[in-house]
Amino acid sequence: MSSEVKVLRPVGILNATCANKLREMIGDFIQAKQVNILIDCAGIEFMDSMGLSCLIMSLKKVRIAGGSLALTNTNSQIRLLLEVAALEDSFKMNAESLVVIKTTNWKNEPIFYLENL
C-alpha cells in the first residue's frame, strides 16, 4: 500500500449525477491501491444531500480498504451539511498521510469539472 496521497480537485455542483462519477473515480483509486485520498472542495459551489451521501459511501469504501479520506477547503454550506450529519470529524487523514500532504504542493494538482466527468 502506498503512502502516496491522491488529491482530487472537483469544480462545480456536487449532486446525484456528479456524485456517482466522483464515486467511480474514487473506486478506481481504491482498485489501484491508492487509498489515501484528499478532496479539495475549494471549487465546489454547492453540495446536496446526494453529494454528501456519495462522500459517506466513499469514506466507507476507503475505510474498508484501510485508507483515509479527507476534505479540505470546505465552504460554509458543505460544513453545515457535515455538521447536521455529525460527520465533521470523520473525514480526516492518518498522520502519515498528513506529512505527505504538508510536504507536497498539492495545490498544483489539476482541477476537474464535475459536469465534465
Next chain:
Amino acid sequence: MITLTSKPPSLDTSNRKLSVFPGNSRSFLKRRTMLFRYFAEINLLLGFWYLQWRVCNSLNYDALWLAVPLLLAEIYSYIGGVLFTLGMWRPIERQTKPLEEMSPALPATDWPTLDAFITCYNESATMVETTARAALAIDYPVTKLIVYILDDGNSQQMREMAQRLCIEDLQSPLLRAAAEQIQTERQELIDRLDMLQQLMPDTYAAEKFLATAISHNQTESLSTRFLQNFHQLLLLKEQKYATVEAQVQAEQERLKQAILHKQIELSGLARCRYIARPKPAGKPHHAKAGNINHAIFAGETTGEFIITLDADHIPKPQFLKHVLPYFVTYNSWNGKYESNRIALVQTPQDFSNLPPGDPYGHQAHLFYGPIQQGKDGLNSAFYTGTNAVLRREAIVNTGLKYFAQAYAQDEKSLDEFDLIGGVSSSSITEDMNTAMRLHAAGWQSIYHNELLAIGLAPDDLSSTLQQRLRWAQGTIQVMTQENPLTKPGLSFWQRLQYFQTMYSYFSGFAMVVFLICPIIFFFTGTVPVTAYGNDFVRHFLPAFIFNRVTFLIIGWGIPARELWRSEQYALSLFPLFIQAVWSVISKRSIHFKVTPKERQSGVYFNLIKPQLIIFGFTILGMSWSLGLFILGQLTDPFVYLVNASWSIYNLSLLWSVIGAATWKPESTK
C-alpha cells in the same frame, strides 16, 4: 385481466371528466363529512353514556374477575372509537390537473427525472417482467424515466429478463425516435464545433491584427476604427472574457461539454436496469429497506423522484402525469414552478386476483379511501410501500439525519450506510416508519385517491396471516422504538394518527374477553353485568345502532359486504395480534418475511386453532343452555337471549377465517 367483482365509484376517477377549476389542484372536504360528524358525535355521546352506566350501575361486584376485564375491554374499544373518529374528522378529496394540462404550462424539458424501483425477492421473472413492461410503458418522456429491477434474490433468470427487456425497449419506436433525436442534436453540436474550429485561426489573426493596429498604426483609417469598435462591442457582450479568443475558446469548451452530455444521454436510454446488491453472509441486510437504500446510494440512480412498486403491482400509463403535479408549486413572484415540501404521494392498492367474495379480506377500500383521506386532511397520509412516488431529496435528507444518530452511537454503522441511510430500516414495516420520520422532519405527504396500479394479493390463508402478522409486529415495533406521542417534530394530529394505528393493534386482548364472556355464562351462569334486563337494552342498543350507522356513513359507496369482511378480519385475527404484541414486548427477534405471491397449498385449520376452539365452545355452550331451557332449568331466559345474540355476532365474525381456511379455488374443487 381485472376480475374485480365490485368497484366503488369513488375510486374510479380516471375516466371522470375533471371539472374546470382555477389553479392546478384543489382539495375540499369529502362529501357527507358533516353527516358523518353529526352521527359520530351522537355515537360518542351515547357510548359515553353507556360506559358510565357500566362503570357506575352495572358492574357485577360478585364476579369482578370477569367484570373488570370486560369493562377494560369496553373502555379500550371506546377510546379506539374516539381516536378513529378524530382521525376521520377532516377527510379531504383532491383534484389535480395532469402534468401537461397545468397552467401556466410546465415545459416538458423541466419535468423531473424519475426512477421506478421494482422491488422483488423471489418472485417469478415472468411476473416481474409484466410489471417492468408496464413501468416502461408509463406515459412519460423516455429520457426521464428509468426502470430499475431491484432483485434481492439475485437470480440469473431475472437478470437475463432485465437485459432482454432493455434491448427490446431500446428497439421500440419511441426509444428509436428519442435516440435519433439525440443523435441529430449531437450532430448539430459537432457541426457547430467544426465550424467554430475552422473560424478560429481567422478570428485569432484578426484580433491580433487589431491589437497591433492600435499600437503601430497611429493614423487610423475609418475602417480600422470601425473594426476596433466592433471588437469592443463583442467584448462588452461577454464581459467575463478579455479577448475574443478567450470567448471562442469558452464556447468551444461549452460545445464539447454539450456533446459529451448528449453521449451520456444516449447511454441513459437503456431504461431497464437490473440491480442485485451483494448480500454478505453474517451481516444484516435490512430487507426491503436495505434493497431500496442500496439502489439509492450505491446503485448509480439519480432520478429526482422515485416510484416504488412491489414486484406484482402493475402501474397504469397515466401514473406519473397524474401524481407529479403535486410536487411542484407555482411561484407567482418569479413566474416559475418550484419544488415544495411534499415528500410523497401515495395512491391506492387494489388487486386483480381476488377470488369471488374475497375470503381473505384483502380489499381495502375503507383504508384506501375514507381512512387515508382522513389522514390526508391532517397531513399524515401514510406511505404503504408500493404505488407511491417519493422525493429523493426528502428521503436522503431525512435518512441522513437518522444515520447521523446511529453513527454517533456506533461508528460501525458507517459500514452499512448504503443500507440504512435513506428509507428507515429499523422496523419490519419500513414504509410506515419512513413516513413518520418524514413527517417529523417537516415534510408533507399526500393521498391521491385514484387507482393507478393493480397488484396481486396473497391468495391463501397462510400468506395472508403472515402478511397481517408482519404489519402488526412492525407497527407495534415502531411504537416501542419511536413513540409517536413523544417524537419531536410531529404535529398533534399526526401523533394522533400514528398512535391510533398502533393502538388498534392491541385489540386482540379485548377481543378475547368479548369472545369468552358468553361462553363463561353458558357453562357457569356467571355474568359480568348485573342488569341484563331492560336497563341494559336501553343503554346498549342506542350506542350500538348509532355505531353501525356511523360506520355505514364512513363507508358510503363501499359495498356493505366488504365493510363487513374488513370488520370480521379486524376482530377474528385476535390470536395474531396478541402474538404480535407479545413478540415485540418479549423482544424476540422479528424477521421480515416476504409475503409469498403464489398460492401455498394445504388445509389451514392448524393456523386458526384458537378461533376454532372458541367457535366450538360457543356452539357447545349455546346448545347446552338451550338444552337446559328445554328441560325448563334455565333461570333467566332473557339473559340467555342476550348472550345468545352476542354469541351469534361473535360466531359470524369468526366465520370469516374458518371460511378462508377451507376455501379452495374453483379449479381444484
